[in-house]
Amino acid sequence: MSKNPLINALCAAVYIAAVVSFIFYGVPEHSPAFNTILGPMLMLSLFVLSAAVMGYLFVLQPVQLYFEGKRAEGVRLFLQTVGCFAAVTLVILLLGLLLPLPPTDF
Numbered sequence: 813m814s815k816n817p818l819i820n821a822l823c824a825a826v827y828i829a830a831v832v833s834f835i836f837y838g839v840p841e842h843s844p845a846f847n848t849i850l851g852p853m854l855m856l857s858l859f860v861l862s863a864a865v866m867g868y869l870f871v872l873q874p875v876q877l878y879f880e881g882k883r884a885e886g887v888r889l890f891l892q893t894v895g896c897f898a899a900v901t902l903v904i905l906l907l908g909l910l911l912p913l914p915p916t917d918f
Contacts, residue, residue, distance in 0.1 A: 813869050817889060821896035824869045825904075831862065870894070 813820050845851060870893055877886030 813873055815873060815889060817892035817896045820869050820873075820893045821900050824866060824897055825900045827862075827865055827869070831858065870897075 813823060839846075845854075870890065874886040874890035874893075877883075877889060
């Protein structure tokens with residue numbers, strides 16, 4: 813995608829947030845579609861789509877650099893992107909641990 817690992821990692825986080833927001837807010841809690849064959853088909857399709865998007869964001873540019881003969885730069889970009897994504901994931905985890913839980917209706 814880009815040669816900036818932080819941009820790649822942030823794009824991945826935005827994609828994940830969009831998918832989770834759609835699932836959390838856009839799908840009714842007990843949708844009848846999920847009790848049919850469509851539910852597993854949708855989840856598997858979403859998994860495959862997510863693998864393709866993450867592959868594009870994390871791997872495309874490093875592989876291009878690798879095949880252009882810039883092997884060290886390609887490996888470095890990939891590892892930096894993974895490191896930036898790990899940092900973004902850690903921030904999300906810490907926010908989840910530190911922010912108070914919303915009240916529930918149980």
